[in-house]
Amino acid sequence: MSAETDATTIRPSKRARAPSNADNVSSLQCQVCHRTYDRLDHLNRHLDSHRNERSFRCRDCSAAFNRRDLLLRHQSTHAKNAAEGQPNLNRPVERAIKACNACVISKVKCDNYRPCQRCLKKNITCTTQIPDKNNVPVSDSSAPVEQTSDRLLSQEEPRPDLMYPVDAFMDAATLNRGISEIYHETANPPQALSNFFEQIMVTQSDFLATDYLHPSAGLTAWLPETDWLGEVDLFGADFMPAIDETFNSPSLNTGRVGTTTTPGGTVVNDARATNSGDAVRRRHAVFKQSPWFWVPERNQNAFSEQEGITLDERQVDLALSPHQPHASNVVIPGRLSQQSRDQILQLVLKTAPSQVTISSFPSADCLDKLIKVGIAKRTEGDAWIHPYTFHSDTARPEFLTALVVAGCICFGIPSVNKTGLVLQEIVRVSLRELAERDNGVMRELQYLQACMLWLDIGAFCGFRRKMELAESSLQVLVTSLRRAGRFDDVRYSNIVLTSEDDAEELSRKWYQWVELESFKRLVYHLFEHDIYMTMVNHRQPLLSYAELTLPLPASESLWLAPSAEIWKARMMNMQLASSRPSMRSILQEPGSVSCLHAGFDTHIAHSAYIHGLASQVWEHCQQAVLLHDMSDASSQLWSRSRQQKLQECLRDTNIVLDSSTALTCVFQQFLQMYLFADLDTITRFAGRCGEEAAHRAYIALQPWCKSREARTAIAHAGQVLQAARAIPPYQNRGQDSFIIYHSIMVLWTYSMITSDCARKTGFNTPTQVEVAAIPDGPTLVFLDDARCSNQSALNAFIMMNTGIPCLRISDGDAGAQSEVQDTAKSDTCDLRYPWQVMKAGVALLDATHPDVDRETGPPLIRALCGLMEELGGLQS
Incomplete structure (x- = not known):
C-alpha cells in the first residue's frame, strides 16, 4: 500500500482527536445525528450538509455544494487555473482506461500515464492492479442497499457499457479496506454506488450534481485537495433519461434479461433495449393532443370549425335528455316574446353574417325553455343570477343569448350542444363589439353577467381554442369590476325598510337590493372561478383575497324571495346583523365562518373561505419554490410553519364541510394534496413541457417520492377520488374533472418513480400471482376508502411507509360508493403498477356520466380520459 494510502486510512477523525471530557459537551446538538458543537455557526454548517440542498453554486461551472467553505475551495481551483492561464473546460475530460490505486482511494482524476501526473507530483507509488475475476464475489441484485461496501463495490465482471472506471479496474481488497475504514472513522454508513437506472435517467450535466458524487461532511475533511465535480466524466453526453419500462406491465425479476409480465400475468420476452429519450418524447407527443395545447393556425377564425345552427326543436325536451338538466325547483315567471327572439336572431346575423349557416332558427318557446334551464342551473350553486327579477x-340580446348557451350545455344531447357552441362564439364576439360601440355597458350588470356566463362555459368546455380564449379574456371582467369598485365595501349600502313604504317604494328598494346582491354574488363567483383557473392551469391568480372587503351575500331565503312583499316579510322577521363579514374578515378570524348570522348565505361563505385558503396555498407554494435553494434557516422555518398552519386550517374545515356539497369536499381534499405536491413539476415529468423539462422534473421528484410529504399527498389524492364518487351523476363540472385528473397524475407519478426505484434496487414488484400466493402478505392500505375505516393503517403508511397503497377501481355509478365501498363491484388498483392507476382514473371519470358513450359525452372528459389512457398504456 502506498504512503498516501497509509496516511489516509490510519489518520484519526477530528471527532476522535477532540477531548473526551464530559465538561466540554455543548448544548448545540444536531437533532438528526446527535452530534454536538461549541459554536452556532459550526452547527448551522453541519445542518446544511443534512439538508443537502446544494445552495452554494459555482458561477463558472455547474458544481453545487452544501457548505460555503467547499464552494470557496472549489472556486480557488478556477482562480488557480486562471492565474496559470489554463482554461476552465466545461466539457468532460478524457477518462483513464485504468485508474491507479491511489487515485481510486482518493476519488480523483487519473490519466493513462504511469506513473500518473498526480502520483508523480506527490512523489508516491503509482500502482494499478486488476482484480481477479474468480476471486471477486458476485453482486447480489436483490441484496439490501445497506449491505457492506465489499458486496456493493464488486461485480462479476467489468461493465464497459456503463463506462464507470472505479469498479472495473481496482484491487478489490485494497479498495474495500480503505473505503470502509474511512466511513467507520467518520461515523457515516457506507453508500452504494449509483445504479444503472439513475445513470440513464439524467443527462450528464444534471447527473454531476446528484447527491452521491458529493461526499459526506466528515469525509470532505480528509480530502482538502479534492475537486469533486471539476473533472469527473462518468457518462457520455448520449446518456439521456428514459423510463420505457415503467410504461409496460409489471416486471418479473427472475434473473433473466428482457422478461416482462403482462397485465394478465403472462411472462413474455422483451428484447428491446432502453432507448435514450423515447419515453419522454412519446409522453410529450401525447400532451400535444391534450386540452392544454392549442397552436393557432393561419386563416382560422372564431367560426371556422362551426357547422352552423341546425337545432331540432323536438330534441329540446327534458324527457329526451339522458339526465335531469337541473335539480332546482325554481319556477321562473314570464315567457320569451317573439320580439326578443327576433333580437337574438338579428344579433346572430349581425355578428357572423357569412360565417354561420342558419337553415332554421329556434322558435320563441324553444329559446324560452333553454333560457329557463340556464337560469335554473345557476341557482343550484351560488345562484348569482336572480330568477324572479329577470324580464x-x-x-x-347578448345576455339572452348567453343564457341560451347555458341551457344548451345542460341537456347532454349532441345536436343541442353543438348549437350552444356556435352561439357561445356569437356571445363572445358580440360582447367585444358592444363594448367598442358603447363603453358605458362595461359597468352594467347584464353585460358583466353575460361575460361571466361565456367564461364559465368556455374555460372548461374541452375545446382547446375556446379554453385558451376564455382564460385570456378573464382579465377584462376582473378589471371592469375592480375599476367599478365592486370589490370594496363602500359600494354596498344597507337597504332600510320601513312600515310606511308603499308598493312602489318597496318594489324600488327590492330591485335596488337585488342589484347589489347580484354584484356581490357575481364577485364571489368570479373569485372562485379565478381560483379554479389558477389551481388547474398553474397560473397566477388575478384577484387577491385581501382586496375583497365587500360583504358576504345575504341568505338564500332572502335571495330567492319571489316577490317584494315576501322579501319584506322575511327581512322584517330577521334581525339585522351588527357587522357585515367579508372574505377578508373570515380569513382573519377562521372561527367566524362556522358561526355566521342567519342573514348571510352560509353556503357561499363556506365556499369563499375554502377558496380563500386555496389562494393562500397557492401563494405559499410559490414562495416555497423561491425558498427551496436558500440557506437562510429562518426563512425555511417560516415556510414550514406556514405550511403547517395552512394544513391545520384545511383540516379544521371538515367541521364546516359537514353541511356542504360533495363538490366542495372534493376541492378541500385537493387543496390538502396540493400543499404537499408540486403539480407543475409533476406535469413536466409527464411530458407536458418537453424532454429536457421532464429530465429536470424527474431529478426533483426522486427525493420527494421517498418522503413523508409524498405519502401525505397521495393519501389526500385518494380522498379526492373518494369524495368525487359522492358527486351525483351528471353533476360533475369541468373544474372537478381537472381536479380528479391532477389527483390521478400525483398518484401515477408516485407509482412511476417508486416502481422504478424498486426495480433499480433489486426489489422488483411481484406479479399478482405471487401476491396471491402469499397468505400473510403486506397490509393493503386503500387510500380512497373512508377515513373512519382505515385511519390507523393510513397513519402507519404515512409515518413509517408500511403497507401497500391501493385504490379501488369502481365499476358502478358515481355516488354509489360514497360511504361504504362495495368490494364485490370493484377491482383493486395496486400503486406499484402505474397502468392500474390510470385505469382507476379513467373508470372514475367515465362513471360521472353513466349510460353515456364517451364519444357523445362531455368533450373535456373525453380528452382527459384519452390522455390518461395514452400515458398509462391503456390504448384500446
Whole structure:
C-alpha cells in the first residue's frame, strides 16, 4: 500500500482527536445525528450538509455544494487555473482506461500515464492492479442497499457499457479496506454506488450534481485537495433519461434479461433495449393532443370549425335528455316574446353574417325553455343570477343569448350542444363589439353577467381554442369590476325598510337590493372561478383575497324571495346583523365562518373561505419554490410553519364541510394534496413541457417520492377520488374533472418513480400471482376508502411507509360508493403498477356520466380520459 494510502486510512477523525471530557459537551446538538458543537455557526454548517440542498453554486461551472467553505475551495481551483492561464473546460475530460490505486482511494482524476501526473507530483507509488475475476464475489441484485461496501463495490465482471472506471479496474481488497475504514472513522454508513437506472435517467450535466458524487461532511475533511465535480466524466453526453419500462406491465425479476409480465400475468420476452429519450418524447407527443395545447393556425377564425345552427326543436325536451338538466325547483315567471327572439336572431346575423349557416332558427318557446334551464342551473350553486327579477323583454340580446348557451350545455344531447357552441362564439364576439360601440355597458350588470356566463362555459368546455380564449379574456371582467369598485365595501349600502313604504317604494328598494346582491354574488363567483383557473392551469391568480372587503351575500331565503312583499316579510322577521363579514374578515378570524348570522348565505361563505385558503396555498407554494435553494434557516422555518398552519386550517374545515356539497369536499381534499405536491413539476415529468423539462422534473421528484410529504399527498389524492364518487351523476363540472385528473397524475407519478426505484434496487414488484400466493402478505392500505375505516393503517403508511397503497377501481355509478365501498363491484388498483392507476382514473371519470358513450359525452372528459389512457398504456 502506498504512503498516501497509509496516511489516509490510519489518520484519526477530528471527532476522535477532540477531548473526551464530559465538561466540554455543548448544548448545540444536531437533532438528526446527535452530534454536538461549541459554536452556532459550526452547527448551522453541519445542518446544511443534512439538508443537502446544494445552495452554494459555482458561477463558472455547474458544481453545487452544501457548505460555503467547499464552494470557496472549489472556486480557488478556477482562480488557480486562471492565474496559470489554463482554461476552465466545461466539457468532460478524457477518462483513464485504468485508474491507479491511489487515485481510486482518493476519488480523483487519473490519466493513462504511469506513473500518473498526480502520483508523480506527490512523489508516491503509482500502482494499478486488476482484480481477479474468480476471486471477486458476485453482486447480489436483490441484496439490501445497506449491505457492506465489499458486496456493493464488486461485480462479476467489468461493465464497459456503463463506462464507470472505479469498479472495473481496482484491487478489490485494497479498495474495500480503505473505503470502509474511512466511513467507520467518520461515523457515516457506507453508500452504494449509483445504479444503472439513475445513470440513464439524467443527462450528464444534471447527473454531476446528484447527491452521491458529493461526499459526506466528515469525509470532505480528509480530502482538502479534492475537486469533486471539476473533472469527473462518468457518462457520455448520449446518456439521456428514459423510463420505457415503467410504461409496460409489471416486471418479473427472475434473473433473466428482457422478461416482462403482462397485465394478465403472462411472462413474455422483451428484447428491446432502453432507448435514450423515447419515453419522454412519446409522453410529450401525447400532451400535444391534450386540452392544454392549442397552436393557432393561419386563416382560422372564431367560426371556422362551426357547422352552423341546425337545432331540432323536438330534441329540446327534458324527457329526451339522458339526465335531469337541473335539480332546482325554481319556477321562473314570464315567457320569451317573439320580439326578443327576433333580437337574438338579428344579433346572430349581425355578428357572423357569412360565417354561420342558419337553415332554421329556434322558435320563441324553444329559446324560452333553454333560457329557463340556464337560469335554473345557476341557482343550484351560488345562484348569482336572480330568477324572479329577470324580464326577457328588457334584457339585452347578448345576455339572452348567453343564457341560451347555458341551457344548451345542460341537456347532454349532441345536436343541442353543438348549437350552444356556435352561439357561445356569437356571445363572445358580440360582447367585444358592444363594448367598442358603447363603453358605458362595461359597468352594467347584464353585460358583466353575460361575460361571466361565456367564461364559465368556455374555460372548461374541452375545446382547446375556446379554453385558451376564455382564460385570456378573464382579465377584462376582473378589471371592469375592480375599476367599478365592486370589490370594496363602500359600494354596498344597507337597504332600510320601513312600515310606511308603499308598493312602489318597496318594489324600488327590492330591485335596488337585488342589484347589489347580484354584484356581490357575481364577485364571489368570479373569485372562485379565478381560483379554479389558477389551481388547474398553474397560473397566477388575478384577484387577491385581501382586496375583497365587500360583504358576504345575504341568505338564500332572502335571495330567492319571489316577490317584494315576501322579501319584506322575511327581512322584517330577521334581525339585522351588527357587522357585515367579508372574505377578508373570515380569513382573519377562521372561527367566524362556522358561526355566521342567519342573514348571510352560509353556503357561499363556506365556499369563499375554502377558496380563500386555496389562494393562500397557492401563494405559499410559490414562495416555497423561491425558498427551496436558500440557506437562510429562518426563512425555511417560516415556510414550514406556514405550511403547517395552512394544513391545520384545511383540516379544521371538515367541521364546516359537514353541511356542504360533495363538490366542495372534493376541492378541500385537493387543496390538502396540493400543499404537499408540486403539480407543475409533476406535469413536466409527464411530458407536458418537453424532454429536457421532464429530465429536470424527474431529478426533483426522486427525493420527494421517498418522503413523508409524498405519502401525505397521495393519501389526500385518494380522498379526492373518494369524495368525487359522492358527486351525483351528471353533476360533475369541468373544474372537478381537472381536479380528479391532477389527483390521478400525483398518484401515477408516485407509482412511476417508486416502481422504478424498486426495480433499480433489486426489489422488483411481484406479479399478482405471487401476491396471491402469499397468505400473510403486506397490509393493503386503500387510500380512497373512508377515513373512519382505515385511519390507523393510513397513519402507519404515512409515518413509517408500511403497507401497500391501493385504490379501488369502481365499476358502478358515481355516488354509489360514497360511504361504504362495495368490494364485490370493484377491482383493486395496486400503486406499484402505474397502468392500474390510470385505469382507476379513467373508470372514475367515465362513471360521472353513466349510460353515456364517451364519444357523445362531455368533450373535456373525453380528452382527459384519452390522455390518461395514452400515458398509462391503456390504448384500446
